[in-house]
Amino acid sequence: MIFYPRYFPVAGFTLLPWLMFIKKAYKDDISLLKHEQTHRQQMRKDWTIVFWFRYLLFKKWRMYYEVEAYKVQIANGASLNSCAHNLSKLYFLKITFEQAKKLLS
Ligand SMILES: [Zn+2]
Numbered sequence: 001m002i003f004y005p006r007y008f009p010v011a012g013f014t015l016l017p018w019l020m021f022i023k024k025a026y027k028d029d030i031s032l033l034k035h036e037q038t039h040r041q042q043m044r045k046d047w048t049i050v051f052w053f054r055y056l057l058f059k060k061w062r063m064y065y066e067v068e069a070y071k072v073q074i075a076n077g078a079s080l081n082s083c084a085h086n087l088s089k090l091y092f093l094k095i096t097f098e099q100a101k102k103l104l105s
Helices: 030-046 048-057 059-075 080-088 095-103
Strands: 014-018 019-022
Touching: 030 048, 030 059, 030 080, 048 059, 048 095, 059 080, 059 095, 080 095
Parallel strands: none
Antiparallel strands: 014 019
């Protein structure tokens, strides 16, 4: 199930494999949908509870999951620069834009 709230703190968010939020302004953004669907697959593969445990507690795992999702997003048309910007700024990973760009290239 996907909800498209008008107001939401982030562009997209997958809470559970069957529960996704995509901000209304991004409703037609296929690359963002693919990013969120990647998280859904990660949750199904690793189990949702394990996914969130790792994601919230370990920077290394958060980076692993996000890098995988952003690579899919880029493969579906998103720009490397905007994804690298987001990766370096939004996830408390303590990496620079250049490091993010290298991870996503
Ligand atoms: Zn993500």
